[in-house]
Amino acid sequence: xxxxxxxxxxxxxxxxxxxxxxxxxxxxxxxxxxxxxxxxxxxxxxxxxxxxxxxxxxxxxxxxxxxxxxxxxxxxxxxxxxxxxxxxxxxxxxxxxxxxxxxxxxxxxxxxxxxxxxxxxxxxxxxxxxxxxxxxxxxxxxxxxxxxxxxxxxxxxxxxxxxxxxxxxxxxxxxxxxxxxxxxxx
Amino acid sequence: xxxxxxxxxxxxxxxxxxxxxxxxxxxxxxxxxxxxxxxxxxxxxxxxxxxxxxxxxxxxxxxxxxxxxxxxxxxxxxxxxxxxxxxxxxxxxxxxxxxxxxxxxxxxxxxxxxxxxxxxxxxxxxxxxxxxxxxxxxxxxxxxxxxxxxxxxxxxxxxxxxxxxxxxxxxxxxxxxxxxxxxxxxxxxxxxxxxxxxxxxxxxxxxxxxxxxxxxxxxxxxxxxxxxxxxxxxxxxxxxxxxxxxxxxxxxxxxxxxxxxxxxxxxxxxxxxxxxxxxxxxxxxxxxxxxxxxxxxxxxxxxxxxxxxxxxxxxxxxxxxxxxxxxxxxxxxxxxxxxxxxxxxxxxxxxxxxxxxxxxxxxxxxxxxxxxxxxxxxxxxxxxxxxxxxxxxxxxxxxxxxxxxxxxxxxxxxxxxxx
Numbered sequence: 001x002x003x004x005x006x007x008x009x010x011x012x013x014x015x016x017x018x019x020x021x022x023x024x025x026x027x028x029x030x031x032x033x034x035x036x037x038x039x040x041x042x043x044x045x046x047x048x049x050x051x052x053x054x055x056x057x058x059x060x061x062x063x064x065x066x067x068x069x070x071x072x073x074x075x076x077x078x079x080x081x082x083x084x085x086x087x088x089x090x091x092x093x094x095x096x097x098x099x100x101x102x103x104x105x106x107x108x109x110x111x112x113x114x115x116x117x118x119x120x121x122x123x124x125x126x127x128x129x130x131x132x133x134x135x136x137x138x139x140x141x142x143x144x145x146x147x148x149x150x151x152x153x154x155x156x157x158x159x160x161x162x163x164x165x166x167x168x169x170x171x172x173x174x175x176x177x178x179x180x181x182x183x184x185x186x
Numbered sequence: 187x188x189x190x191x192x193x194x195x196x197x198x199x200x201x202x203x204x205x206x207x208x209x210x211x212x213x214x215x216x217x218x219x220x221x222x223x224x225x226x227x228x229x230x231x232x233x234x235x236x237x238x239x240x241x242x243x244x245x246x247x248x249x250x251x252x253x254x255x256x257x258x259x260x261x262x263x264x265x266x267x268x269x270x271x272x273x274x275x276x277x278x279x280x281x282x283x284x285x286x287x288x289x290x291x292x293x294x295x296x297x298x299x300x301x302x303x304x305x306x307x308x309x310x311x312x313x314x315x316x317x318x319x320x321x322x323x324x325x326x327x328x329x330x331x332x333x334x335x336x337x338x339x340x341x342x343x344x345x346x347x348x349x350x351x352x353x354x355x356x357x358x359x360x361x362x363x364x365x366x367x368x369x370x371x372x373x374x375x376x377x378x379x380x381x382x383x384x385x386x387x388x389x390x391x392x393x394x395x396x397x398x399x400x401x402x403x404x405x406x407x408x409x410x411x412x413x414x415x416x417x418x419x420x421x422x423x424x425x426x427x428x429x430x431x432x433x434x435x436x437x438x439x440x441x442x443x444x445x446x447x448x449x450x451x452x453x454x455x456x457x458x459x460x461x462x463x464x465x466x467x468x469x470x471x472x473x474x475x476x477x478x479x480x481x482x483x484x485x486x487x488x489x490x491x492x493x494x495x496x497x498x499x500x501x502x503x504x505x506x507x508x509x510x511x512x513x514x515x516x517x518x519x520x521x522x523x524x525x526x527x528x529x530x531x532x533x534x535x536x537x538x539x540x541x542x543x544x545x546x547x548x549x550x551x552x553x554x555x556x557x558x559x560x561x562x563x564x565x566x567x568x569x570x571x572x573x574x575x576x577x578x579x580x581x582x583x584x585x586x587x588x589x590x591x592x593x594x595x596x597x598x599x600x601x602x603x604x605x
Contacts, residue, residue: 027348029386030367032367033348035368036349036350036351039351040351061368071370072351074351074353075352076351076353077310094272094518095272095273098514135269135278135309137272137273138435138437139435144311179275179278180278180437
């Protein structure tokens with residue numbers, strides 16, 4: 001398994017996704033437009049974007065790596081550092097904050113013994129606060145677990161989900177909330 | 187409201203499937219328009235309908251299309267699906283549940299403005315919406331509604347999905363264009379406006395998801411039908427995304443003649459614990475806060491502007507009587523400070539200092555003079571930035587809460603005992 005991962009890491013994006021890259025580039029008259037799509041491709045594969053990937057993307061686009069890194073760093077959703085096996089992101093913008101997001105975030109940090117932005121010592125979880133609205137205000141407070149939306153979330157549900165994640169659960173998009181669909185709540 | 191115009195998923199289960207969509211008349215309007223109408227005809231119907239942009243600015247859609255310079259090609263259509271205004275989750279429901287009606291609107295609009303390429307610039311977190319739209323594009327291709335020579339005509343249209351990277355500012359149309367070009371998502375100086383020089387310096391129309399989802403019904407049923415909903419200046423329906431202290435949060439599509447009181451009490455079920463309203467933000471956090479005195483206001487573009495606020499994205503956030511509005515302003519300003527793109531110093535520095543001053547107040551280390559200082563900093567941002575983010579931060583959370591809820595700020599000023 002480990003060897004397999006090492007072996008795979010040696011493959012370039014071009015080797016792994018040659019056709020996809022070709023397809024992406026064909027969408028735009030200027031290939032520079034493929035910058036964000038290629039950053040996504042790298043992050044979806046590796047979980048984050050390493051310097052090696054930045055250099056590869058720069059080569060594909062004919063840009064300087066500094067430019068790829070600089071533009072990429074403007075956006076919040078790209079990780080330019082390794083993250084845990086699971087990411088847990090608590091929305092703490094105004095509507096979620098009204099519904100107790102700060103308490104939830106404190107609880108999460110206590111429970112996992114990390115500060116916001118850190119990864120647990122066992123490499124399982126990275127905890128983040130979004131600082132911006134994730135557009136699930138009808139399910140506030142919302143939490144994104146491995147990019148899947150859950151809410152309204154309380155401490156007990158969060159504990160349970162952390163345990164399920166440790167037991168090998170990988171949340172699927174369809175397990176998340178159905179946003180916007182009017183429902184009763186008090 | 188009997189039937190929904192844009193949230194038709196609430197009336198027709200499974201309308202995200204192309205067969206179901208077509209069984210309910212889907213793509214018939216496109217077929218008819220390509221056969222019987224010229225691009226100008228489509229533009230004229232949309233202009234006559236009085237449809238105004240649903241992304242925040244409320245600019246008349248038909249008039250925007252008419253700004254395109256004659257004879258300059260290629261032209262681009264860019265779909266703004268970078269929904270990021272705090273409190274807003276309306277486009278998301280369309281994208282996830284009614285993708286084909288959006289897509290039919292995109293193709294009709296591309297036909298009207300003579301664009302052969304459309305990009306859907308979508309929020310990076312919207313995994314379900316990304317996959318729904320990608321599947322819808324694929325299905326429309328297979329049926330011949332997209333691609334080269336659509337339905338045997340000489341009109342060709344290709345739609346591409348572009349996943350953005352996470353930056354509120356990229357909802358601003360010129361920042362969006364820079365981002366789509368692979369650059370920093372910072373706003374451009376206007377003019378030139380995107381209609382003249384937009385994506386790749388070519389004529390470009392940027393429309394919001396909800397706006398475009400209105401197009402097929404308008405072309406199908408006509409301008410008069412559309413004008414039978416809402417008000418003279420704000421025809422049609424609007425999705426109000428209701429959240430905060432409310433019993434039934436969610437998206438409500440209603441004619442723009444609904445009042446704030448009806449929205450909160452008749453549709454939203456009122457406030458938990460039967461508490462009183464303290465404040466309402468009627469159009470996302472960029473919109474200045476209103477008070478319970480404003481509850482009988484009609485939720486249309488003009489009435490909200492006259493009341494000193496704005497309809498914005500239609501995100502209605504309710505704050506009950508227990509809310510500390512100084513705390514709420516601090517939280518909203520933290521967002522604006524984080525999301526300021528850094529291009530204009532009044533916004534970059536101003537939002538940073540407003541957060542610092544508010545943080546002092548929250549920690550109990552502020553001073554009564556901070557209230558005047560906040561007003562001064564906010565008023566120096568206003569009017570001095572390229573895009574509306576700075577103005578929104580100043581006029582929205584900062585000045586509107588200082589105006590209506592100053593006592594909440596004063597409550598944070600430490601009491602100094604006199605000697």
